[in-house]
Amino acid sequence: MVLVRQEIGDVLRDFRLQNGRTLRQVASRASVALGYLSEIERGQKEASSEILASVADALGVPISVIMREVADRMAVLESVNVPDTVPAELVVGYSSLTPTR
Amino acid sequence: MVLVRQEIGDVLRDFRLQNGRTLRQVASRASVALGYLSEIERGQKEASSEILASVADALGVPISVIMREVADRMAVLESVNVPDTVPAELVVGYSSLTPTR
Numbered sequence: 001m002v003l004v005r006q007e008i009g010d011v012l013r014d015f016r017l018q019n020g021r022t023l024r025q026v027a028s029r030a031s032v033a034l035g036y037l038s039e040i041e042r043g044q045k046e047a048s049s050e051i052l053a054s055v056a057d058a059l060g061v062p063i064s065v066i067m068r069e070v071a072d073r074m075a076v077l078e079s080v081n082v083p084d085t086v087p088a089e090l091v092v093g094y095s096s097l098t099p100t101r
Numbered sequence: 102m103v104l105v106r107q108e109i110g111d112v113l114r115d116f117r118l119q120n121g122r123t124l125r126q127v128a129s130r131a132s133v134a135l136g137y138l139s140e141i142e143r144g145q146k147e148a149s150s151e152i153l154a155s156v157a158d159a160l161g162v163p164i165s166v167i168m169r170e171v172a173d174r175m176a177v178l179e180s181v182n183v184p185d186t187v188p189a190e191l192v193v194g195y196s197s198l199t200p201t202r
Contacts, residue, residue, distance in 0.1 A: 002164055003150040048147055049104040063103055064175035071172050074165035 002077045006043035007070045008052070013041040015059050015066065030058035103178045107144035108171045109153070114142040116160050116167065131159035 016026050023041070027034040032051055039045040040055070047055065056063040074080075117127050124142070128135040133152055140146040141156070148156070157164040175181075 001151070001154050004153055004164065004168065005150040046147065046149055049106040050102070052105055053102050062176070062179045062181045063105065064172050064179045064181045067105065067168060067172035067175055071165050071168035074168055075163070078163045078165050080163045080165050 002074055003043065004070065004074070005040075005046050007073050007077075008047065008066070009041045009043035011066055011069045011073070012055060012059070014069075015061050016041075019059060021059070026055065026058045030054040103175055104144065105171065105175070106141075106147050108174050108178075109148065109167070110142045110144035112167055112170045112174070113156060113160070115170075116162050117142075120160060122160070127156065127159045131155040 016023070023034055023038055026032075027037040030037070030051070032055060036045065036051075037055065040047045040051070052066075053063055056066050117124070124135055124139055127133075128138040131138070131152070133156060137146065137152075138156065141148045141152070153167075154164055157167050
């Protein structure tokens with residue numbers, strides 16, 4: 001079973017490392033306990049929507065960008081061909097590699 | 102503050118109505134209490150990752166598709182221009198309507 005909290009945790013950690021910040025820095029800035037943030041990153045705890053918003057803010061990343069990355073990774077795990085908002089026939093050189101649903 | 106659970110609730114309800122199913126049908130199929138599913142749809146309760154997966158399954162919609170829709174709606178709310186995986190310059194007739202970040 002593909003779990004949202006696992007992907008959210010991975011994405012939050014990846015954005016944090018990409019920005020070169022420590023758990024302590026982000027936890028402090030988001031007013032979240034360090035151990036709790038660590039559990040969220042490891043996919044062991046569900047983050048409430050308020051905490052997610054707070055951590056995203058501390059990372060300087062819009063929550064929509066985090067959720068988009070989560071969705072994209074879950075699509076790979078589910079082998080889902082998520083359509084872009086741009087119709088394929090408008091794209092030059094487009095070829096479908098995965099079967100459409 | 103843009104809350105993930107509010108968008109998740111809206112998206113779940115929209116997919117359910119699109120499929121012409123009642124709360125009772127989806128709750129039963131997902132083995133979730135009807136009142137609980139109703140609260141999730143109204144953005145009043147956080148759904149655990151397991152319940153989300155179960156409801157998505159009951160709706161016959163991949164969880165990645167649900168999260169993608171959530172991300173897209175949050176991007177509108179945040180006025181974030183989330184880039185597509187297809188570069189704009191490859192798209193015929195593309196014109197940017199929103200300022201790029």
